[in-house]
Amino acid sequence: MIKKRVGVLISGRGSNMESLLEAAKERSYPAEIVIVVSNNPEAPGLARAEAHAIPTAVIDHRPHGKDRAAFERALEAVLEEHRVELVCLAGFMRLLTRDFVLQWQGRMLNIHPALLPSFPGLDAHGQALKAGVKISGATVHFVAPEADTGPIVAQAAVPVHDDDTPETLATRVLEVEHRIYPLALRLLAEGRVKLIGNRCHVAGIYPAADALVVPREAHLAPQVK
Numbered sequence: 530m531i532k533k534r535v536g537v538l539i540s541g542r543g544s545n546m547e548s549l550l551e552a553a554k555e556r557s558y559p560a561e562i563v564i565v566v567s568n569n570p571e572a573p574g575l576a577r578a579e580a581h582a583i584p585t586a587v588i589d590h591r592p593h594g595k596d597r598a599a600f601e602r603a604l605e606a607v608l609e610e611h612r613v614e615l616v617c618l619a620g621f622m623r624l625l626t627r628d629f630v631l632q633w634q635g636r637m638l639n640i641h642p643a644l645l646p647s648f649p650g651l652d653a654h655g656q657a658l659k660a661g662v663k664i665s666g667a668t669v670h671f672v673a674p675e676a677d678t679g680p681i682v683a684q685a686a687v688p689v690h691d692d693d694t695p696e697t698l699a700t701r702v703l704e705v706e707h708r709i710y711p712l713a714l715r716l717l718a719e720g721r722v723k724l725i726g727n728r729c730h731v732a733g734i735y736p737a738a739d740a741l742v743v744p745r746e747a748h749l750a751p752q753v754k
Protein backbone atom coordinates (compact mmCIF):
# COMPACT_ATOMS: atom_id res chain seq x y z
CA MET A 530 0.00 0.00 0.00
CA ILE A 531 1.28 3.46 -0.85
CA LYS A 532 0.62 5.59 2.20
CA LYS A 533 -0.22 9.29 2.04
CA ARG A 534 2.54 11.44 3.50
CA VAL A 535 1.16 13.63 6.28
CA GLY A 536 2.56 16.68 8.07
CA VAL A 537 1.03 17.56 11.45
CA LEU A 538 1.13 21.17 12.67
CA ILE A 539 0.98 21.80 16.41
CA SER A 540 1.42 24.62 18.89
CA GLY A 541 1.04 22.88 22.25
CA ARG A 542 0.31 19.64 24.06
CA GLY A 543 -0.03 17.47 20.96
CA SER A 544 -2.50 14.86 22.18
CA ASN A 545 -4.38 14.87 18.87
CA MET A 546 -1.09 14.59 17.02
CA GLU A 547 -0.28 11.57 19.19
CA SER A 548 -3.64 9.96 18.37
CA LEU A 549 -2.68 10.25 14.68
CA LEU A 550 0.79 8.82 15.34
CA GLU A 551 -0.73 5.87 17.24
CA ALA A 552 -3.25 5.17 14.48
CA ALA A 553 -0.55 5.40 11.81
CA LYS A 554 1.39 2.59 13.51
CA GLU A 555 -1.20 0.14 12.25
CA ARG A 556 0.09 -1.52 9.10
CA SER A 557 -3.15 -1.08 7.23
CA TYR A 558 -3.47 2.63 8.06
CA PRO A 559 -3.36 4.52 4.75
CA ALA A 560 -1.28 7.48 5.98
CA GLU A 561 2.11 7.99 7.61
CA ILE A 562 3.15 11.00 9.66
CA VAL A 563 6.41 12.15 8.10
CA ILE A 564 6.94 15.44 9.96
CA VAL A 565 5.56 17.30 12.96
CA VAL A 566 5.98 21.07 12.79
CA SER A 567 5.49 23.45 15.69
CA ASN A 568 5.41 27.24 15.59
CA ASN A 569 6.15 27.16 19.31
CA PRO A 570 9.62 25.98 20.36
CA GLU A 571 8.24 25.15 23.83
CA ALA A 572 5.40 22.93 22.61
CA PRO A 573 5.25 19.77 24.77
CA GLY A 574 4.01 17.95 21.67
CA LEU A 575 7.52 18.10 20.17
CA ALA A 576 8.88 15.73 22.83
CA ARG A 577 5.86 13.49 22.34
CA ALA A 578 6.59 13.26 18.60
CA GLU A 579 10.28 12.58 19.26
CA ALA A 580 9.32 9.78 21.65
CA HIS A 581 7.62 8.15 18.65
CA ALA A 582 10.79 8.73 16.59
CA ILE A 583 8.96 11.12 14.26
CA PRO A 584 11.01 13.98 12.73
CA THR A 585 10.13 17.41 14.10
CA ALA A 586 10.76 20.98 13.00
CA VAL A 587 10.24 24.28 14.76
CA ILE A 588 9.31 27.33 12.76
CA ASP A 589 9.06 30.05 15.34
CA HIS A 590 6.54 32.61 14.13
CA ARG A 591 7.93 35.38 16.33
CA PRO A 592 10.96 36.42 14.22
CA HIS A 593 8.53 36.90 11.32
CA GLY A 594 6.41 39.37 13.31
CA LYS A 595 3.27 40.24 11.40
CA ASP A 596 4.65 38.83 8.16
CA ARG A 597 2.49 35.71 7.97
CA ALA A 598 3.54 35.03 4.40
CA ALA A 599 7.22 34.82 5.44
CA PHE A 600 6.34 32.36 8.20
CA GLU A 601 4.35 30.31 5.72
CA ARG A 602 7.18 30.28 3.17
CA ALA A 603 9.37 28.67 5.82
CA LEU A 604 6.58 26.24 6.65
CA GLU A 605 6.00 25.40 3.00
CA ALA A 606 9.72 24.69 2.57
CA VAL A 607 9.63 22.12 5.39
CA LEU A 608 6.47 20.50 4.03
CA GLU A 609 8.04 20.32 0.59
CA GLU A 610 11.29 18.91 1.93
CA HIS A 611 9.32 16.05 3.49
CA ARG A 612 7.11 15.63 0.41
CA VAL A 613 3.96 16.17 2.45
CA GLU A 614 0.69 15.40 0.65
CA LEU A 615 -1.83 16.05 3.44
CA VAL A 616 -1.66 18.46 6.38
CA CYS A 617 -3.39 18.01 9.75
CA LEU A 618 -3.72 20.99 12.07
CA ALA A 619 -3.77 19.65 15.61
CA GLY A 620 -4.03 22.44 18.15
CA PHE A 621 -2.19 24.75 15.76
CA MET A 622 -2.81 28.26 17.02
CA ARG A 623 -1.67 30.42 14.07
CA LEU A 624 -4.12 31.85 11.59
CA LEU A 625 -3.09 30.92 8.05
CA THR A 626 -3.31 33.26 5.09
CA ARG A 627 -5.91 32.79 2.42
CA ASP A 628 -3.19 31.96 -0.12
CA PHE A 629 -1.73 29.20 2.04
CA VAL A 630 -5.17 27.75 2.77
CA LEU A 631 -6.14 27.78 -0.91
CA GLN A 632 -2.86 26.11 -1.78
CA TRP A 633 -3.82 23.19 0.49
CA GLN A 634 -7.55 23.20 -0.19
CA GLY A 635 -8.99 19.71 0.05
CA ARG A 636 -5.70 18.46 1.51
CA MET A 637 -5.67 20.14 4.94
CA LEU A 638 -7.77 19.11 7.95
CA ASN A 639 -8.38 20.78 11.32
CA ILE A 640 -9.97 19.59 14.54
CA HIS A 641 -12.17 21.83 16.64
CA PRO A 642 -13.57 20.95 20.09
CA ALA A 643 -17.24 21.75 19.37
CA LEU A 644 -19.97 20.77 16.96
CA LEU A 645 -19.27 23.36 14.27
CA PRO A 646 -20.67 25.68 13.10
CA SER A 647 -21.51 26.22 16.79
CA PHE A 648 -18.85 27.77 18.98
CA PRO A 649 -15.98 28.53 16.59
CA GLY A 650 -12.86 30.30 17.79
CA LEU A 651 -11.36 30.28 21.25
CA ASP A 652 -12.90 28.86 24.43
CA ALA A 653 -15.34 26.55 22.65
CA HIS A 654 -16.22 24.79 25.93
CA GLY A 655 -16.88 28.05 27.77
CA GLN A 656 -19.09 29.11 24.87
CA ALA A 657 -20.99 25.80 24.94
CA LEU A 658 -21.62 26.01 28.70
CA LYS A 659 -22.73 29.61 28.43
CA ALA A 660 -25.19 28.71 25.67
CA GLY A 661 -26.56 25.88 27.83
CA VAL A 662 -26.39 23.19 25.15
CA LYS A 663 -27.00 19.61 26.33
CA ILE A 664 -24.77 18.08 23.68
CA SER A 665 -21.37 19.22 22.52
CA GLY A 666 -18.62 17.42 20.69
CA ALA A 667 -15.83 17.67 18.19
CA THR A 668 -15.48 18.33 14.48
CA VAL A 669 -12.88 17.46 11.88
CA HIS A 670 -13.21 19.68 8.83
CA PHE A 671 -11.34 20.78 5.75
CA VAL A 672 -9.63 24.09 6.33
CA ALA A 673 -11.17 27.06 4.52
CA PRO A 674 -9.91 30.64 4.49
CA GLU A 675 -12.19 31.69 7.35
CA ALA A 676 -11.16 30.06 10.65
CA ASP A 677 -13.22 27.06 11.84
CA THR A 678 -15.28 26.87 8.68
CA GLY A 679 -14.93 24.43 5.80
CA PRO A 680 -16.65 21.20 4.83
CA ILE A 681 -17.14 18.81 7.75
CA VAL A 682 -15.60 15.35 7.43
CA ALA A 683 -16.49 13.85 10.84
CA GLN A 684 -18.19 14.83 14.08
CA ALA A 685 -18.72 13.16 17.44
CA ALA A 686 -21.20 14.20 20.12
CA VAL A 687 -20.89 13.98 23.89
CA PRO A 688 -23.36 14.90 26.64
CA VAL A 689 -22.90 18.06 28.65
CA HIS A 690 -23.39 17.38 32.36
CA ASP A 691 -25.07 19.81 34.73
CA ASP A 692 -21.94 20.13 36.85
CA ASP A 693 -19.53 20.50 33.92
CA THR A 694 -16.81 23.11 33.93
CA PRO A 695 -14.91 23.99 30.74
CA GLU A 696 -12.19 21.62 31.97
CA THR A 697 -14.43 18.57 32.58
CA LEU A 698 -16.22 19.13 29.28
CA ALA A 699 -12.86 19.49 27.51
CA THR A 700 -11.74 16.13 28.90
CA ARG A 701 -14.89 14.39 27.64
CA VAL A 702 -14.64 16.04 24.23
CA LEU A 703 -10.92 15.26 23.92
CA GLU A 704 -11.64 11.55 24.15
CA VAL A 705 -13.81 11.71 21.05
CA GLU A 706 -11.36 14.04 19.30
CA HIS A 707 -8.83 11.23 19.58
CA ARG A 708 -11.27 8.89 17.84
CA ILE A 709 -12.50 11.06 14.99
CA TYR A 710 -9.21 12.62 13.90
CA PRO A 711 -7.59 9.29 12.99
CA LEU A 712 -10.90 8.23 11.42
CA ALA A 713 -11.22 11.37 9.28
CA LEU A 714 -7.60 11.18 8.13
CA ARG A 715 -8.07 7.52 7.24
CA LEU A 716 -11.16 8.30 5.16
CA LEU A 717 -9.42 11.16 3.38
CA ALA A 718 -6.24 9.17 2.73
CA GLU A 719 -8.30 6.28 1.36
CA GLY A 720 -9.95 8.66 -1.10
CA ARG A 721 -13.41 8.01 0.33
CA VAL A 722 -14.27 11.65 1.02
CA LYS A 723 -16.13 13.32 -1.83
CA LEU A 724 -16.94 16.99 -1.67
CA ILE A 725 -20.43 17.76 -2.96
CA GLY A 726 -21.10 21.47 -2.59
CA ASN A 727 -20.28 22.19 1.03
CA ARG A 728 -20.98 18.61 2.16
CA CYS A 729 -18.56 15.74 2.46
CA HIS A 730 -20.00 12.40 1.45
CA VAL A 731 -18.10 9.34 2.65
CA ALA A 732 -18.13 6.34 0.35
CA GLY A 733 -18.28 2.73 1.46
CA ILE A 734 -19.24 2.97 5.12
CA TYR A 735 -22.38 2.02 7.04
CA PRO A 736 -24.44 5.04 8.08
CA ALA A 737 -24.28 5.85 11.80
CA ALA A 738 -27.55 5.04 13.54
CA ASP A 739 -27.45 5.89 17.24
CA ALA A 740 -29.10 8.95 18.75
CA LEU A 741 -27.69 10.66 21.82
CA VAL A 742 -30.51 11.93 24.05
CA VAL A 743 -29.69 14.24 26.95
CA PRO A 744 -30.96 13.98 29.66
CA ARG A 745 -31.23 10.23 29.21
CA GLU A 746 -34.69 8.69 29.07
CA ALA A 747 -34.16 5.58 31.17
CA HIS A 748 -32.87 5.06 34.71
CA LEU A 749 -34.47 8.21 36.09
CA ALA A 750 -33.43 8.95 39.64
CA PRO A 751 -36.38 9.22 42.07
CA GLN A 752 -37.87 12.70 41.67
CA VAL A 753 -36.80 15.21 44.25
CA LYS A 754 -39.88 16.81 45.91
Ligand code: GRF
Pocket residue numbers: 539541542543544545546574619620621640641642703706
Ligand atom coordinates in the same frame (compact mmCIF):
# COMPACT_ATOMS: atom_id res chain seq x y z
C1 GRF B 1 -7.88 20.35 21.02
O1 GRF B 1 -8.99 20.45 21.87
C2 GRF B 1 -8.23 20.75 19.61
O2 GRF B 1 -9.54 20.43 19.26
C3 GRF B 1 -8.07 22.25 19.66
O3 GRF B 1 -6.97 22.49 20.50
C4 GRF B 1 -6.80 21.39 21.38
C5 GRF B 1 -5.42 20.86 21.15
O4 GRF B 1 -5.09 19.83 22.02
N1 GRF B 1 -7.94 22.78 18.32
P1 GRF B 1 -3.84 18.90 21.71
O5 GRF B 1 -2.65 19.84 21.52
O6 GRF B 1 -4.14 18.11 20.49
O7 GRF B 1 -3.66 18.04 22.93
